[in-house]
Amino acid sequence: MGYNQDPSVPPAALSGAVSIPDALADLEPVRSVTTPLRMEYTATPGASLSKYLRAMKEKRIIGDVCPDTGMVFVPPRGVSPVSGKRTTETVDVADEGYIESFNITRIPIKGRDDLHPPYVSAWVVPDGSNTGSIALVAGDDLDLDDVRIGMRVKAVWKPDDELEESAANILHWEPTGEPDAEVPDMMRIGRPTDGGAQ
Amino acid sequence: MSDDVLRAPLVLEYPFTRTTGPVIGGFLTGLREAMMLGAKRSDGTVMCPPLEYDPLTAEPITELIEIGQAGEVTTWSWAGDPRPQQPFEQPFAWAMVKLDGADTPMLHGVLVDDADAMSTGMRVQIQWREERTGHIADIAGFVPETGDAG
Numbered sequence: 001m002g003y004n005q006d007p008s009v010p011p012a013a014l015s016g017a018v019s020i021p022d023a024l025a026d027l028e029p030v031r032s033v034t035t036p037l038r039m040e041y042t043a044t045p046g047a048s049l050s051k052y053l054r055a056m057k058e059k060r061i062i063g064d065v066c067p068d069t070g071m072v073f074v075p076p077r078g079v080s081p082v083s084g085k086r087t088t089e090t091v092d093v094a095d096e097g098y099i100e101s102f103n104i105t106r107i108p109i110k111g112r113d114d115l116h117p118p119y120v121s122a123w124v125v126p127d128g129s130n131t132g133s134i135a136l137v138a139g140d141d142l143d144l145d146d147v148r149i150g151m152r153v154k155a156v157w158k159p160d161d162e163l164e165e166s167a168a169n170i171l172h173w174e175p176t177g178e179p180d181a182e183v184p185d186m187m188r189i190g191r192p193t194d195g196g197a198q
Numbered sequence: 199m200s201d202d203v204l205r206a207p208l209v210l211e212y213p214f215t216r217t218t219g220p221v222i223g224g225f226l227t228g229l230r231e232a233m234m235l236g237a238k239r240s241d242g243t244v245m246c247p248p249l250e251y252d253p254l255t256a257e258p259i260t261e262l263i264e265i266g267q268a269g270e271v272t273t274w275s276w277a278g279d280p281r282p283q284q285p286f287e288q289p290f291a292w293a294m295v296k297l298d299g300a301d302t303p304m305l306h307g308v309l310v311d312d313a314d315a316m317s318t319g320m321r322v323q324i325q326w327r328e329e330r331t332g333h334i335a336d337i338a339g340f341v342p343e344t345g346d347a348g
Contacts (some may be wrong), residue, residue, distance in 0.1 A: 020262045021235065025318050030226035030332035036213045036285070036304040043208040110213050165204055 036094035051090060053165035063129050065089040073132040075167075094197050095155035095170075098181035100125050100132050102147055120147050124173050129193035139174035150180035221250045224262045230332040234324070235262040236300045246300040246336075266298030268323035268343050273303075276313040285335065291316045294339055311338040 021138035045053060048064065052075040055062045063072040064087035066080035072091060073081065081085055083156055102122035109115060120142075125132035163169050217228060218232030221237065225248050228235040238261040250259055256282075274293035280286055286307055292302035309320055321343035330336035332340075 018224055018260055018262060020227070020235065021233070023264075024224070024227055027227060027231065029220070030218055030223045030230060032215050032217050033222075033226060033333055034213065034215050036211060038209065038211040039280075040257060041208040041210070043206050045204050045206075053204055089267045113213065155334045168207075 001154070006107055046078070048076040048087075049181055050165075052076050053167070055092075056165050056167055056169050057165050059095070059160075059163065059169065061093050061095055061129075061155075062090050063093050063131075072128060073131050074126060074129040074133065085158055091128065093126040095126065095157075096176065097124050097126035097132075097153060097173075098183065099123070099137065099147070099149055099151045099153060100183060101149060102137065104147070118144055120144065122153075122173070123151060136169070136172040137174070138172040142175065144193070146175075148180070150183045152176045152178040152181055219250060221248050221259050221262070223247075226334075227334040227335065228262070228264075229336040230330045232251045232326045232330065232336075234265050234267055234297060234305060236265040236297075237261070238263055243301040244299060246297055248302050263299075268294045268321060269297035269300070269303075271308065271316070271318055271320045271322055272296050273318060274308065276314050277307075278313070278314065286339065290339065293322070294338065295322055300348050306334075307339045309341055315342070 013124045046084070050113065060190065061074060062076060064075035064078065065072055065074035066083050067085050067088060068083040069084060071080070072093060073087075074093055074186050075088055076087065078087060079085070100123045102120055103145040104118050104120055106114070106118045108117050108144055120137040122135055122137045124135040137147060137151075138156075153174065154176050155165070156174050158169050159172055202285065225235050225237075229277065234246065235248065236244035236246035237259040238244055239259070240255055240257050244265060245259075245265065246263060246265055248259060252259065272294045274291045276289070276291050277284065277286075278289045280289060286309070288309070289312065291308040291310065291313070293308045294305055294336045296303040301306075309314065309325065310316060322340040323343045325338045325341050327336055327338045
């Protein structure tokens, strides 16, 4: 036993051979305990993300241009992840794009009562951007079996009077019905510099 | 366009549910029934709260026994300005309490009005919650010993 015990033999603590006082022996034992962890922060987004969030309030999506490659990164971070150089130019990208990858979730997540399974999480690349980001794809008559890589989608924004400095202004993306985009071969970072598929 | 700094609340929350196993589960079952249990080690000493393995020998724990509901403060620290997520809203003492019948102390709160009421070696007893679920918070806190059962 001890340190050298055969790992294929369950220790008593796991096999249930733990004796307890008689007074407790016939009661339903505690088998689990909830131990929530919660951390409350105040986040400040910094200069580049602040510009992005303020553009969001105007229903615009903006990105940074890499000074070496011309690649466009959304959201802007102030630095190009491919060249490592500080970015100086910010451009608007479209609020339409294509699905590069997706997943259909059929199991509810505790604490996310706003999500109603089954729902589609997708990696959406806006036209004019070399990067995608995670987004919900939905629509009144969306057939889950119809969701596919290359599907064209456009952003569905909150009503104008509810817009804030927030990426949550885009409620979800919905299919446009246009012909599918030709999805370029994936690279680890970024897509071709012509602004992605069209 | 405003140049004010943007700020937003950001909450990270992990709603874990853990399975307890028979040792920790036995201890929590005891709490639910307002009974304190300790783990008997191979040398005859008793750990409270219990661990699943003896820290000295790595032997699995196989026996939980009832211990006392009062004990001695072995060390303490005054929390004069409790933060929002600490377990008590009023000032309290974090304390290590070695219960009668146990050889190791456990961490919990001592509910007294100010630090002058605290001292190392003082006797305290458990104050149970009315509604218990099998959780360490079934102990509302420790209070100076009166002799009456909590």
